[in-house]
Amino acid sequence: xxxxxxxxxxxxxxxxxxxxxxxxxxxxxxxxxxxxxxxxxxxxxxxxxxxxxxxxxxxxxxxxxxxxxxxxxxxxxxxxxxxxxxxxxxxxxxxxxxxxxxxxxxxxxxxxxxxxxxxxxxxxxxxxxxxxxxxxxxxxxxxxxxxxxxxxxxxxxxxxxxxxxxxxxxxxxxxxxxxxxxxxxxxxxxxxxxxxxxxxxxxxxxxxxxxxxxxxxxxxxxxxxxxxxxxxxxxxxxxxxxxxxxxxxxxxxxxxxxxxxxxxxxxxxxxxxxxxxxxxxxxxxxxxxxxxxxxxxxxxxxxxxxxxxxxxxxxxxxxxxxxxxxxxxxxxxxxxxxxxxxxxxxxxx
Numbered sequence: 001x002x003x004x005x006x007x008x009x010x011x012x013x014x015x016x017x018x019x020x021x022x023x024x025x026x027x028x029x030x031x032x033x034x035x036x037x038x039x040x041x042x043x044x045x046x047x048x049x050x051x052x053x054x055x056x057x058x059x060x061x062x063x064x065x066x067x068x069x070x071x072x073x074x075x076x077x078x079x080x081x082x083x084x085x086x087x088x089x090x091x092x093x094x095x096x097x098x099x100x101x102x103x104x105x106x107x108x109x110x111x112x113x114x115x116x117x118x119x120x121x122x123x124x125x126x127x128x129x130x131x132x133x134x135x136x137x138x139x140x141x142x143x144x145x146x147x148x149x150x151x152x153x154x155x156x157x158x159x160x161x162x163x164x165x166x167x168x169x170x171x172x173x174x175x176x177x178x179x180x181x182x183x184x185x186x187x188x189x190x191x192x193x194x195x196x197x198x199x200x201x202x203x204x205x206x207x208x209x210x211x212x213x214x215x216x217x218x219x220x221x222x223x224x225x226x227x228x229x230x231x232x233x234x235x236x237x238x239x240x241x242x243x244x245x246x247x248x249x250x251x252x253x254x255x256x257x258x259x260x261x262x263x264x265x266x267x268x269x270x271x272x273x274x275x276x277x278x279x280x281x282x283x284x285x286x287x288x289x290x291x292x293x294x295x296x297x298x299x300x301x302x303x304x305x306x307x308x309x310x311x312x313x314x315x316x317x318x319x320x321x322x323x324x325x326x327x328x329x330x331x332x333x334x335x336x337x338x339x340x341x342x343x344x345x346x347x348x349x
Contacts, residue, residue, distance in 0.1 A: 026228035027235045028213050038102040040239045042130070043201065044246060045095035049133075052088040053190060060140070062186035064179060067142040068264045075261060086254035092134055094246070096279050099130045107309070107330050110323075111214040117310035119207045122200055124307045129197045131279060136189035138277050142182065147265030148274050150185070151177055156287070159296050177267065281344035282337050 009015075059078060061070040074081040103123055106112055112120035139150040154177075158168040173180035276284055287295045305312060313326045 027231050028228060037235075037238070038098055038105055041098040041242060041246065042095050042102060044239070044243045045091045045098065046197065046201075048091045048247075048250070049088065049095060050194065052084050052091065053194075055084050056088060057190060060186070062140065062182045064142060064182055064265070067140065067182055068261075071141050072261055075259065082258050083254055086258040087250050089259045090250050090253040090257075092137060093278075094250070096130055096134050099127050100279075103127055104330075104334070108327060109214070110313075110326065112310045113313065114310075116207070116211055116214065119204060119211070120310050121307055122204045122207070126197060126200050126204065128303075129193050129200065133189060133193045133197070134277060134279060136185045136193065139185050140182065140189060141262070142265045143262035144265055144269070144271050145262060145274065147177065147267070148271055149276050150181070152274060153276075156292070156296060159293050160300070161293075161297075275344075278341070278345065281341040285340040285344040 056074060059070055059074050059081070061067060071085070074085055076082070078084075106120065106123065135149075135153065139146045150172075154168045154172050157171060158164050160167065169175065171181075171184065172178065173184050275281075283299060286299055289295065290298065309326070316325050317323055
């Protein structure tokens with residue numbers, strides 16, 4: 001063993017002290033509260049998605065003539081295929097929810113302020129990519145709702161001035177859903193978006209390491225209590241426990257509420273009820289409340305304002321001298337989002 005260690009140390013000249021210093025960066029004490037360290041949860045779920053997605057890709061065939069039957073084969077005939085597909089589906093749901101919650105935590109604790117503005121923007125890019133991964137994955141099954149959901153989504157893109165028609169053609173591979181559409185969705189879902197997210201994660205984590213984590217202090221903390229703790233093993237064990245709990249939750253959800261097969265897509269039969277996945281309920285409701293072009297442009301403006309919110313917040317603070325204004329704007333925004341989501345979920349169509 002000593003000769004192996006000596007051989008390895010010559011080729012990877014990193015000492016134990018250097019490794020300990022690299023991994024044991026002090027972590028702010030508020031991250032002992034699990035709800036303040038939500039960033040690791042979507043990262044863990046992303047790994048689960050990659051692993052289960054690779055297993056599903058062995059059997060999935062991205063073409064209109066074969067997609068539905070290949071998913072049915074996975075669900076009904078492949079050994080543990082129903083479990084892998086169900087874990088993939090529920091991990092996607094929890095990943096989207098955890099990214100949203102993490103972004104909300106950063107917003108309401110004002111952790112996006114100087115010097116972390118760029119990291120907020122990277123986080124927004126990750127949120128948008130996560131939503132797109134959910135949309136493209138939902139469309140791969142080639143069920144009625146997934147087919148018509150993709151068609152409606154492309155038609156909504158078409159209403160965007162100047163670039164909308166281009167994006168619709170880019171998404172569908174033509175003027176309408178055709179033989180090449182599913183392969184495009186599959187490439188986006190399994191390659192383009194995951195690689196983009198990995199690059200964004202590297203940049204995101206890199207900036208966290210360079211800038212550090214914004215520190216929060218609470219009234220119940222003792223002044224004598226240490227303000228930081230080691231990443232390894234303390235925080236690592238916390239994340240490991242959270243990961244194990246998540247796997248238990250995913251297994252329970254996959255067993256009790258497994259992924260099912262809806263009706264096969266039929267381009268000649270429009271469903272009476274067309275609803276997107278829950279994370280697009282608020283957008284769907286917004287599109288119903290206003291004329292289509294106005295709704296699309298206003299939704300795009302809201303997303304753009306959220307993207308540059310650190311700059312907007314700095315401007316509001318200068319003009320109003322009220323550092324809590326963004327907090328209350330966020331509270332109103334959350335109530336509107338939750339309200340419209342529940343509204344859309346409660347109506348038939």
